[in-house]
Amino acid sequence: MPWLTLTIVLPFLGAALTPLLPARPGRAPLLVALGATALAGVCVIATWIRFDPADGMQLVEQATWIPSLGVAWRLGVDGMSLALVALTVVLFLVAIIHGLGPAPMSRAAAGLLLLLEASCLAYFLAEDFFLFYIAFDVTLVAMYFLIALWGGERRRYAALKFFLYTLIGSLPVLLGIIAMVLASDHGTFDMIRLADEQPIAGTGLGASLAFVAFFAGFAIKTPIVPFHTWLPAAHVEAPTSGSVLLAGVLLKLGTYGLIRVNLQMMPEAFQHFALPVALLGLVSALYGSLVALAQTDLKRLVAYTSINHMGYIVIGIAAAAATGISDRGRELAIDGAVLQMIAHGIVTSGLFLLAGMIAEKTGTRDLRRLGGLFRPLPVLGAVVSIMFFASLGLPGLAQFPAELQLFLGAFDAFPVVGALAVSGIVITAGLFLLALQRAFMGRTPERLHDLADLTRRERATLAPLLLLTVVLGIYPRLALDAIHSASWLL
Amino acid sequence: MGNGGTLQQAKTAEDTMLRELAWLAPIGTLAVAAIVAVALATFLPRAHQRAVATWVTVAHLTCAALAAGVWLDRGFRSTMSATVQVDGPSLALTGVVGIGGAICCILAAPAVRGTDREGEFYAVLTFASLSCVVLASAADAALIAIAIGALGLATFILTGYLRGSKRANEASIKYYIFGTVSGAIMAYGLSWWFGQAGTTSLREIGVALSSAPAGIVVASTAMVLVGLFYKAAAVPFHFWTPDAYDGAPLAVAAYLSVLPKLAGLIALARVLTLALPADLIGWSTVIAIVAAATMTLGNLAALRQDNAVRLLAYSSIAQSGYMLMAVAALDRSEQALPALIYYAIAYAATNLAVFAVVIAVQREQGSVAISAFAGLGRRHPRQATALGLGLLSLVGIPPLTGFVGKLELFTASIDADQTWLAVIAVVNTVISLFYYLRLLTPAILESSEPTVGRDDTDRSGRRHGIRAVNRAATAAASAVLVFGLAAEPLLSLVDHATMLR
Numbered sequence: 001m002p003w004l005t006l007t008i009v010l011p012f013l014g015a016a017l018t019p020l021l022p023a024r025p026g027r028a029p030l031l032v033a034l035g036a037t038a039l040a041g042v043c044v045i046a047t048w049i050r051f052d053p054a055d056g057m058q059l060v061e062q063a064t065w066i067p068s069l070g071v072a073w074r075l076g077v078d079g080m081s082l083a084l085v086a087l088t089v090v091l092f093l094v095a096i097i098h099g100l101g102p103a104p105m106s107r108a109a110a111g112l113l114l115l116l117e118a119s120c121l122a123y124f125l126a127e128d129f130f131l132f133y134i135a136f137d138v139t140l141v142a143m144y145f146l147i148a149l150w151g152g153e154r155r156r157y158a159a160l161k162f163f164l165y166t167l168i169g170s171l172p173v174l175l176g177i178i179a180m181v182l183a184s185d186h187g188t189f190d191m192i193r194l195a196d197e198q199p200i201a202g203t204g205l206g207a208s209l210a211f212v213a214f215f216a217g218f219a220i221k222t223p224i225v226p227f228h229t230w231l232p233a234a235h236v237e238a239p240t241s242g243s244v245l246l247a248g249v250l251l252k253l254g255t256y257g258l259i260r261v262n263l264q265m266m267p268e269a270f271q272h273f274a275l276p277v278a279l280l281g282l283v284s285a286l287y288g289s290l291v292a293l294a295q296t297d298l299k300r301l302v303a304y305t306s307i308n309h310m311g312y313i314v315i316g317i318a319a320a321a322a323t324g325i326s327d328r329g330r331e332l333a334i335d336g337a338v339l340q341m342i343a344h345g346i347v348t349s350g351l352f353l354l355a356g357m358i359a360e361k362t363g364t365r366d367l368r369r370l371g372g373l374f375r376p377l378p379v380l381g382a383v384v385s386i387m388f389f390a391s392l393g394l395p396g397l398a399q400f401p402a403e404l405q406l407f408l409g410a411f412d413a414f415p416v417v418g419a420l421a422v423s424g425i426v427i428t429a430g431l432f433l434l435a436l437q438r439a440f441m442g443r444t445p446e447r448l449h450d451l452a453d454l455t456r457r458e459r460a461t462l463a464p465l466l467l468l469t470v471v472l473g474i475y476p477r478l479a480l481d482a483i484h485s486a487s488w489l490l
Numbered sequence: 491m492g493n494g495g496t497l498q499q500a501k502t503a504e505d506t507m508l509r510e511l512a513w514l515a516p517i518g519t520l521a522v523a524a525i526v527a528v529a530l531a532t533f534l535p536r537a538h539q540r541a542v543a544t545w546v547t548v549a550h551l552t553c554a555a556l557a558a559g560v561w562l563d564r565g566f567r568s569t570m571s572a573t574v575q576v577d578g579p580s581l582a583l584t585g586v587v588g589i590g591g592a593i594c595c596i597l598a599a600p601a602v603r604g605t606d607r608e609g610e611f612y613a614v615l616t617f618a619s620l621s622c623v624v625l626a627s628a629a630d631a632a633l634i635a636i637a638i639g640a641l642g643l644a645t646f647i648l649t650g651y652l653r654g655s656k657r658a659n660e661a662s663i664k665y666y667i668f669g670t671v672s673g674a675i676m677a678y679g680l681s682w683w684f685g686q687a688g689t690t691s692l693r694e695i696g697v698a699l700s701s702a703p704a705g706i707v708v709a710s711t712a713m714v715l716v717g718l719f720y721k722a723a724a725v726p727f728h729f730w731t732p733d734a735y736d737g738a739p740l741a742v743a744a745y746l747s748v749l750p751k752l753a754g755l756i757a758l759a760r761v762l763t764l765a766l767p768a769d770l771i772g773w774s775t776v777i778a779i780v781a782a783a784t785m786t787l788g789n790l791a792a793l794r795q796d797n798a799v800r801l802l803a804y805s806s807i808a809q810s811g812y813m814l815m816a817v818a819a820l821d822r823s824e825q826a827l828p829a830l831i832y833y834a835i836a837y838a839a840t841n842l843a844v845f846a847v848v849i850a851v852q853r854e855q856g857s858v859a860i861s862a863f864a865g866l867g868r869r870h871p872r873q874a875t876a877l878g879l880g881l882l883s884l885v886g887i888p889p890l891t892g893f894v895g896k897l898e899l900f901t902a903s904i905d906a907d908q909t910w911l912a913v914i915a916v917v918n919t920v921i922s923l924f925y926y927l928r929l930l931t932p933a934i935l936e937s938s939e940p941t942v943g944r945d946d947t948d949r950s951g952r953r954h955g956i957r958a959v960n961r962a963a964t965a966a967a968s969a970v971l972v973f974g975l976a977a978e979p980l981l982s983l984v985d986h987a988t989m990l991r
Binding site: 019065066067068069133134137138140141145148149156160163164167168171172174175178179181182 | 871882885887888889893897900901904905909912913916919920923924927931934935977978981982985
């Protein structure tokens with residue numbers, strides 16, 4: 001069975017099916033979305049079972065597509081792809097169960113979610129630049145409509161900003177792809193061959209320009225400061241599920257690209273640029289945490305901590321590319337970076353869900369207008385506490401093992417950058433504790449006395465994330481065994 | 491065997507003649523169709539004038555089918571004493587003119603049906619199509635001058651078809667004056683070329699210009715380019731575009747934005763390749779600069795438009811700029827000509843899809859202001875989908891055909907060492923997103939029902955022929971999707987579309 005192809009095709013077929021459903025509101029769109037995602041999940045499980053962690057790129061599926069361009073339908077997985085594909089399916093299940101608002105899911109919503117899901121999966125599985133770029137851009141269109149149709153008050157502005165910024169990012173990637181394809185021996189879009197061949201080697205002007213083109217695109221997507229300004233706007237205006245997918249999956253497109261293309265296909269150029277990239281990562285990590293500290297809007301706060309956490313990942317990737325690093329250090333840095341992508345995906349998605357639930361129940365996301373929520377909402381408070389602690393990197397929860405490995409690797413290459421970045425963790429710890437105090441402790445204002453705690457559906461959406469946060473914290477090998485970068489990196 | 495030789499020779503000669511006729515069949519079809527259309531328009535009673543439309547539509551489609559037949563069956567060759575080239579670019583353009591012209595006939599029906607010169611409209615449209623095909627096939631200076639003149643005359647009549655409208659009169663007069671002046675300058679430039687070479691054959695002009703004084707070559711070439719830039723709506727000869735599109739019947743705007751433009755671009759490519767071989771006087775760079783200016787000015791001007799037709803007019807200027815990228819790379823990259831032809835086909839499908847929706851909206855709402863598109867997604871999901879696919883394809887979002895086209899164009903530019911031009915095109919793509927979304931967003935996101943010009947008594951009249959317009963929109967939008975997702979057949983086709991030298 002072509003499991004990888006099915007993983008992409010099933011959600012896509014689901015999306016294609018939605019316009020044919022009956023027009024009156026009902027459960028059909030939700031069931032189609034859930035069914036297609038569950039089937040994609042089955043395909044991922046099948047892939048996971050067949051996957052051999054000791055091997056690199058594997059289970060490659062090929063079919064002819066556009067031979068005159070050197071384009072083919074090429075899919076494959078390595079540890080990083082597999083982990084991210086699994087994350088994608090889990091988060092889409094959560095987002096679909098949570099829905100896009102109180103009304104039953106509409107056909108358009110189900111269709112767009114499935115289209116976004118199919119394109120994210122295609123991006124992580126693609127081993128052909130043509131498909132890779134299509135997936136990169138289709139995620140953008142689908143997310144644009146999700147924000148523009150179901151977003152908050154200033155949704156049009158936020159959606160346009162999102163579309164523009166990421167299009168500005170994706171077009172340099174296109175130029176980079178063209179340059180790489182032109183430079184290759186046979187003009188192929190095959191990413192596996194391009195990684196072997198490394199047509200743009202060295203650190204000359206051409207190689208540097210191509211590197212910068214790719215880097216700029218992925219940096220906007222990640223986002224790395226100073227290309228981050230679209231992120232808070234998009235998160236604040238997006239519906240809760242949109243934020244979950246944006247933070248959980250879409251940001252990973254950037255760091256995945258940095259590893260897959262910049263690190264694997266132009267290691268020499270990356271070596272040359274390793275320090276500046278690490279410094280950008282450091283700036284993101286510190287700037288993100290400091291700005292988050294000043295936020296009073298819960299969603300904005302979480303959005304800025306995302307910039308902080310993605311900054312760590314960038315530092316890890318840059319460390320792996322640096323000159324002085326040992327093999328062990330490189331492995332640690334990349335294992336940590338990939339695990340951090342997964343952990344951040346799970347934890348931050350949880351945080352956005354929780355922020356959405358708090359806003360729904362209390363009518364505000366403003367920390368200044370919240371207080372003493374532990375009393376009316378004990379269960380929600382407990383979950384929020386766990387997720388906050390996870391996000392600040394408490395041992396035993398998902399982000400700790402990731403950050404530990406990542407920093408071990410980073411210290412090997414850039415001790416000073418690593419040391420400064422760790423101070424970001426201190427700031428994040430402070431800001432999460434402060435937020436917890438403000439919202440959940442102290443006196444409960446009158447209007448917040450009678451609030452309904454988590455409903456069954458809300459518990460169902462949070463449970464998988466909570467479970468994964470704890471399991472990955474205690475037993476990170478669950479993911480690390482698959483990720484195991486030593487077998488696929490370089 | 492005494493007499494056998496001569497008989498054989500006679501047979502061969504006859505054979506060649508017949509074959510030449512077969513090679514010219516697509517052009518001949520349009521010529522005959524135009525003349526018959528004139529006759530039909532003159533003699534058919536008013537009530538049956540509609541038959542002319544059918545006749546002309548079928549003739550266009552036949553022309554496209556014959557072009558495909560010539561391509562598959564006979565290959566490329568230079569014919570009519572080497573004045574007409576039956577090769578990749580000309581046959582591809584003939585196909586586009588055949589199918590695009592037929593679609594424009596369908597699009598024109600709601601506006602033209604029942605008017606007092608219905609038959610003549612279609613006859614003139616066929617003459618315009620014929621001129622497009624000849625222009626794109628000509629390898630002879632005199633033939634090019636004739637084709638440009640005939641095309642200008644035919645499209646001038648089409649532009650001014652709504653005789654009652656002041657705007658239409660202004661538009662067509664502007665268009666005509668601009669067209670005649672630029673055509674005259676071009677003819678004057680061609681006469682210099684003739685003076686240098688002593689012949690009108692572009693190929694021999696190329697030989698002569700290679701050894702001519704640089705000043706004369708530069709001056710004459712500049713004059714020749716004026717006429718072709720005008721047809722392609724390239725900066726700085728683009729001013730007529732928005733007024734002409736706005737004043738003309740919408741179907742004519744659709745026609746002008748696609749067929750004469752593409753014919754002009756193909757002719758430009760041919761003239762540069764044949765008459766100025768080996769990048770004589772460095773035209774590559776000149777065209778590259780014109781391309782950059784055209785796309786940039788077109789996109790910037792489009793930003794401020796509130797009228798969908800004027801917006802699309804400036805968008806079509808910008809799209810000319812993108813296509814000029816391929817022309818600029820012609821001499822330096824093998825990828826350039828396939829890129830030009832692929833993008834031409836992609837652009838034709840895309841722009842016709844968008845215009846079809848604009849026409850449907852205009853029929854229903856009586857307006858082409860951007861606000862008239864609000865709520866289109868609720869009222870007509872299919873039209874909104876077609877509009878969305880078309881506009882996103884004009885931006886170049888994958889997997890639509892516009893994306894594959896831009897991929898080809900960028901590849902050609904980078905391969906031709908004109909990466910700077912590709913970077914400018916990228917910046918332009920981002921700018922263009924703004925205004926394409928300005929048109930698309932209200933259509934998809936707004937649910938309000940605008941009441942502009944809603945008039946139920948007039949509805950049946952307005953609805954006339956609208957179903958065919960919708961079908962054309964759906965067909966063109968499907969092509970936008972299919973040419974992108976399943977690009978292989980079209981790409982391998984254009985890879986073989988070589989130009990005869």
